[in-house]
Amino acid sequence: MVKRRVLPLAIVRAMIVGEEYWLSTFFHTPLFPRADLMMLDLLVVAVHPDDAELGAGGTIIKLARAGRKVGILDLTSGEPTPHGSETIRRAETDKASEILGISWRKNLGLPNRRLESTLENRHVLAGIFRQTRPRVILAPYWEDVHPDHVAASRLIDDARFWSKLSRSDIAGEPFYPPKLYCYYSIHLRIIERPSFVIDISNTLEEKLRVVAAYGSQFGHRSPDFPTGADDLRGRARYWGWAIQTGYGEPFISRETVGVRDFDALI
Numbered sequence: 001m002v003k004r005r006v007l008p009l010a011i012v013r014a015m016i017v018g019e020e021y022w023l024s025t026f027f028h029t030p031l032f033p034r035a036d037l038m039m040l041d042l043l044v045v046a047v048h049p050d051d052a053e054l055g056a057g058g059t060i061i062k063l064a065r066a067g068r069k070v071g072i073l074d075l076t077s078g079e080p081t082p083h084g085s086e087t088i089r090r091a092e093t094d095k096a097s098e099i100l101g102i103s104w105r106k107n108l109g110l111p112n113r114r115l116e117s118t119l120e121n122r123h124v125l126a127g128i129f130r131q132t133r134p135r136v137i138l139a140p141y142w143e144d145v146h147p148d149h150v151a152a153s154r155l156i157d158d159a160r161f162w163s164k165l166s167r168s169d170i171a172g173e174p175f176y177p178p179k180l181y182c183y184y185s186i187h188l189r190i191i192e193r194p195s196f197v198i199d200i201s202n203t204l205e206e207k208l209r210v211v212a213a214y215g216s217q218f219g220h221r222s223p224d225f226p227t228g229a230d231d232l233r234g235r236a237r238y239w240g241w242a243i244q245t246g247y248g249e250p251f252i253s254r255e256t257v258g259v260r261d262f263d264a265l266i
Contacts, residue, residue, distance in 0.1 A: 037172075038104055041068040043134035044183070045125075047115065047152045048078035049093040049107070050214045055185030056138055057100070057207035058200025058236070058249050064101035065203070071104035071132055072097070075125075075152055076112035084216035096213040099206060104132065115148040117155035123170060125159035130172030136179045141252065144186040153182065181251045194250035195257050197239050199266065201246030204236055 042063055046052040052060065052072045064070050074093070079086055097105050108128070110121060129137075137160065142153040157180070162168070164176035181195070200207065208229050211218060218228050226234070239248030243266060259265060 038069065038071060038132040040071045040104065040132045040134040042070045042136045042138065043129075043132050043177075044070070044072045044138040045140070045152070045156050046072060046074050046185070047140060047146075047148045048076055048112065049074045049089055050078070050096070050211065050217055051140065051149075051185045052138075052183075053096055053100070053207065053210045053214070054232070055140070055183035056249060056251075057210050058203040058247070059198045059251075060100050060102065061203040061206050061210070062198070062200060064103075069103045070100075071106075071134070072100075072102060073128060073132075074105070074107045075110045075155075076115060076148070077107060077109070078112055078217075080112075081216065083220050088216050089214075092214045092216060096210045099210045099213065113148065115151045115155070117151055117158050121155055122158045122162055125155060126162040126165075127171040129159060129163040129177055130170065130175050133175050134177050136181065137177050138181055138183050138251070141182045141184050141186055141192070143190075143192075144188055146187050149186060156180070179253075181253045181257075183249070183251055192250075192252060194239075195253040197243045197248040197250045199240070199243065199245040199247070200236065200249050201240060204233065204247040207236075208232060 042060070044052040044056055044060060046055075052074075060070055060072070077086055078084065078089055093105070093107075106128070108124065115121075137156065139156040140149045140152050142150065144150055160177055160180060162170065164174050166174050168174075184192070184194075211232065212229070221228055233247075236247035236249065239250050240246045242248065245266070
């Protein structure tokens, strides 16, 4: 008869922790998720409330409908603006988030119009990445005339790198978000060649409703053609035409984008 050896509880716990560490390193996700970790499928980082909706609203709705955990991090309040206030923007953001159907949203409270990729901001944002542990980050496109958009793109890149550093005082366990793509919510009237375009034919109308929730930003514009909604629809139609669908949203990546399945191509 083989005599079984009973391991002390402390050793068993150490083995479990070791296994969790190996799996978390390989798959970028913990074996035993902690209650304070969101583990989002997608985190959209926006400079101002409404940027995420303008650049990726159709995609956000599409993923949320499919049951994916989607979050938005607004870096600033977006104020001051001619017709807005902190209170108004919060109410508009709440309404937009409800239409989007997202799982999580937070405002980091960094200074609007003075956003910089400082060490302090990088530290705070890296902590958010560790908390939410997104599989994919969507960031503002790195080229624009708006200084905050350019600074945000740099800040997100820097914080993503810091998020993986060990032996730091950043809150949470080290984590490197596997993928980072950029969306277009820019002031430059340019058409850059995207890395991929997502079909939003079934979610464009909801996207327009979401953008309209920001009345302080878009409700005071001329009703004459072309309106802001006309512009959004026209651009979405162009990108839909580019991929032979109704409407689309473009995204760009500095790195090569891979496809797991031939059937995923359209």
